[in-house]
Amino acid sequence: MWAYAARRILYAVPIAIGVTVVCFCLVFLAPGDPIQMLLPPDASQADLEYLKKLYGFDQPIPVQYVKWLMRAIGGDLGVSLQTSRPVLDEVSRALSNTVIISLGAVMLAFSLGFALGTTAAYFVGRPIDRVVTGVSVVGVSVPNYWLGIVLIIIFAVNLGLLPATGMGSQGSDHFRLSNWSQLKYAILPVITMSMVPLGIIMRNTRSAVAEVLAHDFVQTLRAKGLGELAVLRHAVRNALPQILAVMGLQFGYLVGGSILIETIFTWPGTGFLLSKAILTRDIPVLQGAILILALCFVATNLAVDLVQTAVDPRIKRA
């Protein structure tokens, strides 16, 4: 197992390097001179020359990349054109807010999805199975940015129970989930965000548990007189590592893909930061946020793989 872990970690390194290359190249996708993208529009010619030297734009692109990478590793991702704050600060502050709702969403999706998926697998082909399968298709088909608006219409506009947008008067620095006056701001984003992972976890749980239930050993369990609940417990234990892996991957997708939901709820996370940066053409923030989110995704995938190997004794990867 350790050999596998070491190889898996080694394998992630070229991927991570590839990700940095893609993020570096993003600047060249932007229309216009990349140096102009890094400067406010009213910058003087002297500033331009200075920055050109500083960033090494007069040098060949591979050299530029290595320099950029070295600075990025040192934590220097440039400065936001809008706020003049370091990009790393902006992104890391926003990241914690995104993690809060993503974690909430994935936990909600897992508990509901696992319970319903197992029920469906136990009653394969019966009405309850059809209902669960239907719900899971709806979960992955529904445009969650629309669902967010609908939930706002119902719970904020019509019923007035929950706040529509934002994070509350305390702001993100003092956000505490234990405090209802703050927690209530997170409820609608979490529910909206949980729809896609809910559908996917349900579907995966259903097929995984149903597959285990079809094994011969299940018949043996019944033959030796085990109750149905105990039989189901065996099946669930067999399917669980696989579902946990799905859950981990979904968490990675949520953190990286939070832009639509955060835009709707004006939740000050990385997605909201990204959409602001797109509107204001703040390329340094755009590049930095994408780099950090993609690296988080690589790290999540790696962690999921390693944890799964550690947890599931059946996986003996040479």
Add this chain to the structure above:
Amino acid sequence: MADIMVGAGFQGTDEATAALKVRGYWQTVGYRLRYDYVTLFFTGMIVLIALGSIFAPLLAPFDPLKTSMAYRLKPIGFRQFLLGTDELGRDMLSRLIWGGRMSLLMGLTPVALATVLGGTLGVVAGFVGGRLNMLIMRTMDVFYAFPSVLLAVAVSGTMGGGMSNGLIALTLVFIPPLCRIAETATAQVRNLDFVEAARASGAGTGSIIRHHILGNVLAPVLIYASSLISVSILLAAGLSFLGLGVEPPTPDWGLMLSTLRQAIYVEPYVCALPGVAIFITSLSFNLVSDGLRQAMDVRV
């Protein structure tokens, strides 16, 4: 796959052939689909949506771009406006019908492009193997390392929005998974006996790929591609919602949802309509894709 038909070369009387006749692959698929009412119903939905989009100029009761200050944000069923009006007084029903064009275009084009490009890359990687495989597949791995929404936003966001940039971004998102599927399917059959036999009898690479590989790769690739259409529609509308796709005043469901968002306190039901259209379309494509997958019995 279609040529695995038992009895195809059987010489005999008509009755004997009839008795021995076994359904071919595509016939079996058709037979299974005929009794799959859910798939049939949602195929009908897709046909309706497509017809509505194609004949939008004939069907739409009003000009989708004609604004009217007097009739802004009217409720559903207000006088001649069956589904109300939007924030600029344009008829919602007409805009929804016209909007289907953009949404279908933005949903189908990237998947079609990515199927051709990713499929070709995957077959080449799987068939040639070696260094070329390493090069192609490791490059794909890098793009896999981005969550799909993030990659789409990253590319179209830096390129500066617009419909063509959105299409490029979405195509780029779908190439890696399709490439991977095609590569796996190709590598699975590449070393099988019938390919060996074809090569031994003097078939060139091109004709081996065309006659022996493609038939085995096409089904899983097409099934997977069909499941991506729904994702593509959701993502494309999402990009428009963020202001990165279709530009106003062109009617597009994602864009309409985004501009109407300001009006949820005035006319909540009208504001929710474009999302309903997106939802129904994406749901239909998802269910039809599921039905096809079951009928074709392909595991992706």
